[in-house]
Amino acid sequence: MISNSISKHMAQMNPSLIREIFKAAQKENLISFAAGSPSAEEFPVSELSEAAERVFSAQGTTALSYGVTEGYQPLRQWITDALCREQICSEGDDVIVISGGQQALDFTAKCLIDEGDTVLVEAPTFLNALNTFRTYGARLAGVPMDEEGMDMDALEQALQKEPRVKFIYTIPNFQNPMGVTMSAARRSQLYALAEQYDVMILEDDPYGKLRYSGEPVAAVKTLDQGKRVIYTSSFSKIIAPGIRVAYLCAPKELMAKMVVAKQCVDVHTNMLSQLLVYDYLTHYDLEEHVRVCCEHYREKRDAMLAAVERAFPAEVSVTRPEGGLFLWVTLPEGYSGMEFYQHVVEAGVAPVPGAPFFADNMPDDRGMRLNFSVPSIRQIEEGIARMGGELRKFIQ
C-alpha cells in the first residue's frame, strides 16, 4: 500500500547522498572537512546559559507559551532595525522570524512554485536547497559560476531559454559550496536581469557577517524596494545553529502568504529560542563576538590555503574565499571527485564530494568542498598534507 500512496514529488526523493557518505565515513582518526557548521568552540555557551536564567526568571511563561507566527515582537523589531540600517529592509518589505534558514527555502518554494516552474540556481549550489525545491516539483537549471559568482551571460541565456522561471536562487557571500563572493557589478547585473525578465530573487545570506578579508559588498536586496528580492539570513552561523533562529525579509504582499505558510507548517518559531537570542542581543556585544569568531576562522582559512599551496599538485585548483566556512577544490578534466573521495577517506580524510551540489542539467563531478571552520589548525595541516599525497597518487 504505502509505496503507491507516496506523493509523486516525494517518491523521487531519497535520503541525502551526503548523509549516507557521512555514515560511511565514521572511521577512527578520520580528519573531517565535511562539516557545514560553525565551530562549537565559538558558541557563546555561558552567555546563553546566563540568558536562559534571566529568561526563565523574568519571562518563563512567555518562553513556554504559543507565540505569534511572525515572531517574538522585540526580536522581530531588532532584526528589522538592523536590516533597515543596511538598506536591506525598505518600506515595501516585512520581516519574520523563522525556525532556521532552511525554512526560507521551503517557504519561498511553497509560495512561488507550481509544478514544472523553473528555479535558476548557481552551479554548484547548496545541496539541501536543490532538494527542497525538488519537493515542490520545480525544474532546476544550473548557471555556471566563476570566482566572481554566477556567470551573467549564462544567466541571461537561461532566462531566455527556460519558459517558466519563478526565481533565481543565489548565495552571494562566501557561497556554499564554492566560497566565492558575487561582485558588486554582478549583483547589479543580476538585479537588472531579474527586472528585465520579471522574475523573483531568493538571496540566501547565512555567512555574510563572517568576512575575513576584502571589503563587504552590499546585498542584492539593497537594490530592491520591496519588489522582487526575498532576503534571508540566520543566527545559526554567528550565535549557534541548534537553537534554530533565522529571519526572512520579503515584499509585503509575498510575506502575507509566507505567514500563512508558516502557520500551516510549524505555527511559530520556538519561543524560548527567540527570547534567548533577544536576551543575548541586548546583553552582549554581537559585533565583538563575530569579530572574535572571524579572527579564529581567518587563521584556519589561512592555514588551509597555505597547506593547500604546499601539498596539492598544480593541476588542482582551489578557491580563495574572503569569508564563510568553505573552499572548493576542482580536479583536472577527466578526474572524478566521487572516485577520489573513496581513496581519500581510506587515507583518513573526509571532504564532501561535489557532484550532489549540481542541478541535474549540469552534472559535474570534478569538485569537492572543504570546511575549515570546524577542524583545528593541526588537523587542517595534517589532513591537507594527507589529501595532497593522495591527490598526487590519484592524478597521473
Next chain:
Amino acid sequence: MISNSISKHMAQMNPSLIREIFKAAQKENLISFAAGSPSAEEFPVSELSEAAERVFSAQGTTALSYGVTEGYQPLRQWITDALCREQICSEGDDVIVISGGQQALDFTAKCLIDEGDTVLVEAPTFLNALNTFRTYGARLAGVPMDEEGMDMDALEQALQKEPRVKFIYTIPNFQNPMGVTMSAARRSQLYALAEQYDVMILEDDPYGKLRYSGEPVAAVKTLDQGKRVIYTSSFSKIIAPGIRVAYLCAPKELMAKMVVAKQCVDVHTNMLSQLLVYDYLTHYDLEEHVRVCCEHYREKRDAMLAAVERAFPAEVSVTRPEGGLFLWVTLPEGYSGMEFYQHVVEAGVAPVPGAPFFADNMPDDRGMRLNFSVPSIRQIEEGIARMGGELRKFIQ
C-alpha cells in the same frame, strides 16, 4: 509582478479567519473562551529552568549544535519506549521528533498528497489541518460527527464516492473542536474501512493524556502493525507549547520519506528544546504532573458544564467532553454562530465561531468552540452567564 508569481495553492490561502476575529476581539474586560492552548499556570517553569541550568552546564555544546534529523537519540528512544508500552509503536514503525504537532500534518500532506487527492476529515475538525492540507492541493471532504466520533456509514459512503482518497484525518481523543471521543467500536470500524478501501489514517492525538473522566480508549494505531496509520502526539499540551516538541510514529517505509521531508523543511528539531524535554522527563514525574493538570482542568470543565446547565436555553446543545480543552455548542436550526459571535463579543465574551472548522463540502454555521483550560473558574462562570443571557436574546 508578485501577485502573478504566487503559487496556485498559496494564492487561494488567506490569513486565518480566526486570527482576524481574535484581533477584532482585543476588548478590555473581554472573557476569552477562544484559546487553543493549555493553561500557562500549569507550565513547569521552575522545573524547566532547573533543566536549562543542567543542560547548559553539562551539554551546552550539544544543545547549541546541529542535530540529526530524526531527533536527539535519548529523547527519541524515550518516546519510542513509551509508544511501544502502549502498543502504538510496533516493529514495522519508526519514530521521529518534530517541531510541534503541526509538522505531522505538513509532513503527512507533503508525503502523501498529489494535486487533487482527497483527504477525509471530521466535520468539524482542526482548522489549521484543513489549511495545511489545502496548501498541497488536497480536496477536503467532511464526514459528519456525533458524540461517538465520525459517523461510520457516512465515512464508508465518502470512501465509495471519492475517487482518490489518500488518507483519513482523525483526532480521536477529545476532538478539536468538538471535545468528543471516538468509541472503541468506531475505532475498529475506522481501521477496517481503511483496510478495505486501502487508504492511510492520520491519527492526531495531542490531548489524549488529558482525560478527566471515563476510561481511556486504545489508539487506532494499536490496531495497526506498521501498515497504514500515522500517529502523532506532542509535549505541547502536557509540558508546554512554546518549546515546540512533538513526535510522529509511522510505518518505516513512509518514515524514510518523512525524514527527507524534515531535512528539506527545517533540518532538525530545536536541540535545546529536545534536551530540555529529555532532562525534564528523566528528572521529574511527568505522570504526576499530568495528574495535577487533569485535576485542575476537570474542575474547570465541570464549572463550565454546570454554568451552561444554569444559563443556556434548552434549545442550545453542548458536548460533554471527557478530557481535552474544548466543548462545542450547537445553536438550533436556522441560527448562525458567526452572527451570534458578533453579539456575544459586544457583551464581552469571545467563543470561536465554528464555521471555519468545516470542510467546504459541508458548510455548517451553527457551532461554536469554547475553551475551558485557560480562563479561571470565576471567568468561566461569569462568561457563560453572560453568554447565556445573549443566547436567550438571540434565540427567539
